[in-house]
Amino acid sequence: MPEVFIGKKPLTNYVMAVVMQFMQGANEVVIKARGRNISRAVDVAERVRKRFLAGQVDVGDIKIDSEEVVDPATGQKRTVSTIEIKLVKK
Known part of the structure; x- marks a missing residue:
């Protein structure tokens, strides 16, 4: 199942990545992100759901969670929230 990890690039890049996965025949695409x-x-x-497709x-499904991450600069543990959004073709 294809996954798209959201980062700091322009929003349109991620939208097009998801649309491309569906156009290439994927029935499901998972969008993943952490923190901000x-x-x-x-x-x-x-x-994707309301404009492009x-x-x-x-x-299809939304999963939320949190994970502990060690900050490399300070060495302290932090809790970071995560989300996975599954988009499914009708």
């Missing part, structure tokens, strides 16, 4: 990029992942999913894709 969670809202961007939601934006990507909604743009309107009526062709639905949200």
Whole structure:
């Protein structure tokens, strides 16, 4: 199952990556993000669902979690939230 990891690139890059996966025959695509990029992942999913592939894709499953990450600069542990949004072809 194809996955798209959301980072700091322009939103359109991630939207097009998801659309390309569906155009290449994928039935499901998972959008993953951590921390501050969670809202961007939601934006990507909604743009794909409502603008680019309107009526062709639905949200299949949403998983939220958190994980501990060690900050390399300080060596301290931090908890970072994560999200996985599965988009499924109708």
